[in-house]
Amino acid sequence: MLVGINYLTYQGFWWSMIASAGIFYLVFLMFYSIVHRGNPVAKILAGTLGTNLLMSVIDMTLGNSGWSFSYASPGMVMMANAAIFVLVLANRKNWHSYVVYQAILTVCNLLMNGFYMTGWIKNPLVLWISCGLSVIMTIILMVSGHRKGMKELKRRFYA
Numbered sequence: 200m201l202v203g204i205n206y207l208t209y210q211g212f213w214w215s216m217i218a219s220a221g222i223f224y225l226v227f228l229m230f231y232s233i234v235h236r237g238n239p240v241a242k243i244l245a246g247t248l249g250t251n252l253l254m255s256v257i258d259m260t261l262g263n264s265g266w267s268f269s270y271a272s273p274g275m276v277m278m279a280n281a282a283i284f285v286l287v288l289a290n291r292k293n294w295h296s297y298v299v300y301q302a303i304l305t306v307c308n309l310l311m312n313g314f315y316m317t318g319w320i321k322n323p324l325v326l327w328i329s330c331g332l333s334v335i336m337t338i339i340l341m342v343s344g345h346r347k348g349m350k351e352l353k354r355r356f357y358a
Contacts, residue, residue, distance in 0.1 A: 213260055220256040224249050240283060240300040247279045268311075268319045273329035276308055280332055287340070298340050305333040 204215065231245045251272050258267035283301055287294045308330040315323045 216260045217257050220253050224253045238296075240286060240297055243279050243282045244300060244303065247275045250275050265319060265321050268314050269322050270325050272311060273308070273326040276304055276311075277329045277332060279304055280329075280336055284336060294340070298337075301333070301337050301340055305330075305337045308333040 227249050228246060232242060235241060235245075251267075254267040254271040254275075258264065258271075280301075283297055283304070287297050290297075308326075311320075311326055312323075312330065314320045315326060320326055
């Protein structure tokens, strides 16, 4: 419906893309939060992915200046790292259950360096800070409980 209204009243700007992406994001986030009652880190990662996609759509609609890849995506990953850090501190007895999610964030950060190699990211400073924080946090989690962390990774990926 929004696309139809935008088509009929088109004046050089596809505002319906931003509005539709925002509505889709809210529906996705509400659905995921209600249906998946379990792990809060999975909700954080889903929210991070959804927010990154929303920011990319907004950036592309507004002229693809690259701020979504240069600043928003690494910033969202840093926020997800901070949220996992808070959850680890709050739930110290089961901290090893967050190792896999932290490893996923680290791999995503390392893959985002490919955006820099392709030229999508013009200013890599935020990306490198985010990547460094992810790697440091993953190393701290693995070193602080080597046996439990490795056991959790093997349980999730080898079984």
